[in-house]
Amino acid sequence: MVRLIIAAGTMAAISVGLMWIASMLFNSLLIFGGSTIQTVLVFGFYTYCVLTLAVPSEHKFFYVLSIPILSQFLHLYQKYDFPAGANSLWRLLPFILADLHIISVLVRFKTNLSAGEKSAVASWIAVNFLFILISPNLPGIITGAFVLILLTLPLYFCYLNMHSECPSFTKDLERSLCLLFLILAFGTVGLVFFGAQYKGASNLLVTRNISDTNVTMAYFILLWPFALRYAGYSARTFLLTTLLVLLFTVVVVLSFSRGAVFIVLPYLLVTLLISNNLKQAGWFALVGTLFGADFDSLLQQINADLAYSWQLRFADFQTAAPAFQKLGDTSGRAEIRDLAYKLFLENPLYGHGIGSFEVLGPGYREAHSMFFTILAEQGLIGMLYQYALFVGLGYCLYKTAALGRHYLPLSGAFGAYLLFVHSVGSVWVVIPAKSLTINCIAPMLLICMYYYSKSICKPIVMHG
Known part of the structure; x- marks a missing residue:
């Protein structure tokens, strides 16, 4: 995975560097976006998509899988300075670039669909x-529905079918999705702390628009077994698994999603138990019990703004009513x-x-x-x-x-x-x-x- 991280990081640095130079040479580019940094990073991501898909690389499989997940962060960073909605080509462009690459691959190589x-x-x-x-x-x-539903998903289905014939497919998929789990986790935690300083209408945290909390949490659920499988093969299995568990727990807690707390935390513990990660499961249960006993006070000491948001989401759950009943009633x-x-x-x-x-x-x-x-x-x-x-x-x-x-x-x-x-x-x-x-x-x-x-x-x- 280290080689993959270095390769992807290098491509990202080159892409952003190229756009920074372009912004200095062509001032007209700065009419897009709300700031120079935003413009450079947004166009840098588009450049990253083009370079990773066009330049030959042993990590092409990861790059193709990563585009939808990385686009989550692009869309949030674009905010409303770039046209929003499903018909916005600004937001659809990464998917269109991935589709064009997959089409070029499928033209050259046959699939083996049953x-x-x-x-x-x-x-x-x-x-x-x-x-x-x-x-x-x-x-x-109409544009987003046709691109994502009628084009992108069938193409990814055929693309994965083609790659599934490779002997290394399962290992490649585990490594790629484990890294994407890490990227999504670190990125989401960063968004939580970034959004915690606001209490107005634009608050990324309190308005639960952290790449949409519920949406993001479902992605973590689906990525988790692949990350867990990859950690099991790692030379430092205990350390990597512990890091994954810690990140997953922090993301769930700081998501301020009641559904995530009541569904995903038990899911995390159960998967650790059935995967024979008994040490991590034991530590997870012990630490969770200790910190959960007085979590409000602990969070208040770490970050008062985060404590404010936690109270905002969970204040109604202090009574004896069943949690799931209150989940439906309060929302x-x-x-x-x-x-x-x-x-x-x-x-x-x-x-x-x-x-x-x-x-x-x-x-x-x-x-x-x-x-x-x-x-x-x-x-x-x-x-x-x-x-x-x-x-x-x-x-x-x-x-x-x-x-x-x-x-x-x-x-x-x-x-x-x-x-x-x-x-x-x-x-x-x-x-x-x-x-x-x-x-x-x-x-x-x-x-x-x-x-x-x-x-x-x-x-x-x-x-x-």
């Missing part, structure tokens, strides 16, 4: 194309889901179309539940189709788990993800008409899980 996988890709494009077309929010999402999720169900009843067969809840609902992009969001937007047809895909993936992960308990965290991650997106917030393809961030990380990571599982089970099938 008949079922070809049917899945074809049906995905056809079904989602129809649900996009009927959306009343079409003018606000208004029950009323939002009732509205989604009413929208479903208006058009139960095929719903109102992708992105429709943003304009037909109370202004949120989703109903804080994947089930109710799909029900409102895609009706019974979309619900049956989507959950059929989940059942198929679940079956693959079940077969993988049967090969050994060290593969159980994959199934655990999938289960925790489903629990999270059905109780806290729908995290699928993020294409709001006006918001800062757009992305397709969650389905991309689920595709990674599918091919990882398939690659592990393949030798068993071959020797049948």
